[in-house]
Amino acid sequence: MAYTIVESCVNCWACEPLCPSAAIIAADPHFIIDAGKCTECEGDYAEPQCGSICPIEGAILNSLGEAINPPGSLTGIAPCRLAETKAEIQAR
Amino acid sequence: MEKKNPEYRGQATGGCVKSACGGSQAQLSHLPEEIHKKVHNHPCYSEEAHHYYARMHVAVAPACNIQCHYCNRKYDCSNESRPGVVSELLTPQQAVKKVLAVASRIPQMTVVGIAGPGDPLANPERTFATFREISKKAPDIKLCVSTNGLNLPEHVDELVKCNVDHVTITINCLDPDIGEKIYPWVFWKNRRVRGRKGAAILIRQQQKGLQMLVDKGILVKVNSVMIPGVNAHHLQEVSKVVKQKGAFLHNVMPLISESGHGTFYGVMGQRGPTARELRELQDACEGNMNMMRHCRQCRADAIGLLGEDRNAEFTMENIEAMDIDYDTAMTKRLEIQKSIEAGRKAGVKRSNGVSVSFASFQQNAAPRSVIMAVASSGKGVIDQHFGHAGKFLLYEVSDRGVRFAGYREVEQYCDGNETCGETEDRLQRTIRALHGCEVVLCSRIGIEPWTRLEEAGIRPDGEHAMEPVEEALIAVYQEMLKTGLPEKSVPAEQQALA
Numbered sequence: 001m002a003y004t005i006v007e008s009c010v011n012c013w014a015c016e017p018l019c020p021s022a023a024i025i026a027a028d029p030h031f032i033i034d035a036g037k038c039t040e041c042e043g044d045y046a047e048p049q050c051g052s053i054c055p056i057e058g059a060i061l062n063s064l065g066e067a068i069n070p071p072g073s074l075t076g077i078a079p080c081r082l083a084e085t086k087a088e089i090q091a092r
Numbered sequence: 093m094e095k096k097n098p099e100y101r102g103q104a105t106g107g108c109v110k111s112a113c114g115g116s117q118a119q120l121s122h123l124p125e126e127i128h129k130k131v132h133n134h135p136c137y138s139e140e141a142h143h144y145y146a147r148m149h150v151a152v153a154p155a156c157n158i159q160c161h162y163c164n165r166k167y168d169c170s171n172e173s174r175p176g177v178v179s180e181l182l183t184p185q186q187a188v189k190k191v192l193a194v195a196s197r198i199p200q201m202t203v204v205g206i207a208g209p210g211d212p213l214a215n216p217e218r219t220f221a222t223f224r225e226i227s228k229k230a231p232d233i234k235l236c237v238s239t240n241g242l243n244l245p246e247h248v249d250e251l252v253k254c255n256v257d258h259v260t261i262t263i264n265c266l267d268p269d270i271g272e273k274i275y276p277w278v279f280w281k282n283r284r285v286r287g288r289k290g291a292a293i294l295i296r297q298q299q300k301g302l303q304m305l306v307d308k309g310i311l312v313k314v315n316s317v318m319i320p321g322v323n324a325h326h327l328q329e330v331s332k333v334v335k336q337k338g339a340f341l342h343n344v345m346p347l348i349s350e351s352g353h354g355t356f357y358g359v360m361g362q363r364g365p366t367a368r369e370l371r372e373l374q375d376a377c378e379g380n381m382n383m384m385r386h387c388r389q390c391r392a393d394a395i396g397l398l399g400e401d402r403n404a405e406f407t408m409e410n411i412e413a414m415d416i417d418y419d420t421a422m423t424k425r426l427e428i429q430k431s432i433e434a435g436r437k438a439g440v441k442r443s444n445g446v447s448v449s450f451a452s453f454q455q456n457a458a459p460r461s462v463i464m465a466v467a468s469s470g471k472g473v474i475d476q477h478f479g480h481a482g483k484f485l486l487y488e489v490s491d492r493g494v495r496f497a498g499y500r501e502v503e504q505y506c507d508g509n510e511t512c513g514e515t516e517d518r519l520q521r522t523i524r525a526l527h528g529c530e531v532v533l534c535s536r537i538g539i540e541p542w543t544r545l546e547e548a549g550i551r552p553d554g555e556h557a558m559e560p561v562e563e564a565l566i567a568v569y570q571e572m573l574k575t576g577l578p579e580k581s582v583p584a585e586q587q588a589l590a
């Protein structure tokens with residue numbers, strides 16, 4: 001059971017210092033999680049720390065390969081409302 | 093800012109706003125004595141001191157705990173010449189070494205800041221390890237920090253202990269309904285808090301932190317990013333409140349939002365303010381409090397006198413090879429700083445400096461202002477060829493000083509190879525983009541564009557190559573005053589600032 005960081009990671013460093021298991025490595029071309037060390041934060045935090053601070057939708061996956069932060073979850077704008085919101089913003 | 097200035101990355105927190113080099117004394121005179129003293133030698137805050145002293149920023153704190161819609165958090169961003177972008181991430185040990193190396197070689201360097209990329213207080217271990225070492229090894233150096241404020245209250249005591257005397261907080265709003273349009277989430281107590289609730293926490297922490305810092309006698313500057321249709325109408329209120337609470341400066345800077353920067357606002361097409369909107373807001377806020385007028389858009393790790401970027405000299409590789417004896421260096425630093433002070437008292441100007449005093453103007457009826465365009469790569473000097481400039485910085489120059497008035501993007505019509513077939517058209521478009529400007533300053537310019545500019549009523553000026561932008565602008569303005577300012581129709585100026 002472990003989380004994974006995928007290519008869309010922007011190397012922002014936010015997750016690295018938070019991991020209670022020191023499982024996150026600043027690697028090239030992007031950060032990675034050591035699957036052997038990741039505990040999914042169990043016993044330490046109610047919510048996985050990396051997934052709670054990562055600014056990029058889709059950059060971290062759970063053990064099922066699902067995005068912790070799916071599209072729209074971080075911008076607060078559901079994909080179906082994207083065009084509408086864009087028009088609103090452009091009218092400012 | 094800003095990967096940008098202080099804690100920004102999408103946006104320059106160095107926030108070039110406006111300037112009035114001659115006005116510093118009057119500007120600061122309302123401040124209590126002890127604050128005045130603190131500001132006196134700070135190259136970022138004192139409008140006069142920035143001609144004499146230097147500051148540097150070290151990038152030790154990459155992580156951030158909130159998301160601002162104007163920020164792209166991508167760390168290895170290739171577009172590194174953007175203002176505020178820090179190129180080299182340092183460990184605290186490396187940062188200390190770099191500071192000592194620079195301090196021994198540049199005695200005028202009196203301020204070290206930790207700003208962006210990232211939030212210094214979201215990386216407290218790295219930030220404080222750096223500050224503690226510097227204050228131990230180089231106690232004569234002032235420390236400053238820029239933060240989004242979320243973790244500020246819990247770190248105020250530590251900031252006091254490290255002798256940090258300047259803090260910049262980026263405050264964009266007081267109202268969570270506005271805040272949720274700027275900050276989609278914050279990371280608070282090990283959870284992500286979204287929307288209005290998250291914004292409310294951030295605002296509460298910022299205001300609390302501001303109050304605590306003021307109570308401890310630490311100088312606080314507030315930066316705000318002006319976002320049309322979001323917080324533009326609200327920033328006057330912000331200005332009033334932060335002044336009441338004791339911030340000594342408020343700096344309103346324009347949102348810089350281009351889709352190429354990959355920020356949420358950029359991608360969604362949120363516009364930045366026009367030069368006129370920015371100016372009107374700055375004027376309105378000025379009634380409220382002391383606005384920052386001289387700050388330039390600097391790269392966050394710029395070293396040197398403001399506007400003279402010497403970063404390339406101090407790569408980690410060069411520093412490792414340097415042999416630093418800080419005690420000796422410190423003696424030398426104190427001597428040089430003493431002679432600078434003596435010079436300042438005597439009113440002596442910087443050796444290479446043009447006089448920046450406006451005293452001589454002030455007796456006459458105020459002459460009108462002139463809009464000038466500058467081709468500069470953003471390091472504070474006029475260092476770009478007219479044809480190579482991708483954008484021009486606009487300034488309004490008047491008897492009150494120099495004020496940054498936004499920028500115009502253009503296509504580079506000359507990309508260095510001879511096959512620029514459309515030269516004609518692009519030059520035409522550039523000239524149109526500069527409409528309303530009366531002078532354009534650049535390091536060099538070709539004959540063809542020179543003639544075409546003159547035909548369009550814009551005076552090309554290549555005489556101030558590599559000079560600091562403000563001093564050059566003032567020199568040109570003084571020259572124009574001497575020969576008499578030409579009549580100028582108001583609509584043209586309005587168009588320039590629209």
Ligand code: SF4
Pocket residue numbers: 003018019020021022023024033037038039040041048049050051
């Ligand atoms: S889920 Fe928790 S333990 Fe696993 S990498 Fe993320 S922060 Fe570390």
Ligand code: SF4
Pocket residue numbers: 005008009010011012013014015016031050053054055056059060
């Ligand atoms: S927080 Fe997300 S984007 Fe940032 S380094 Fe970690 S995985 Fe990459």
Ligand code: SF4
Pocket residue numbers: 093094099100101102156157158159160162163164208209210211240
């Ligand atoms: S506070 Fe964080 S998200 Fe906001 S500008 Fe600074 S680094 Fe970017």
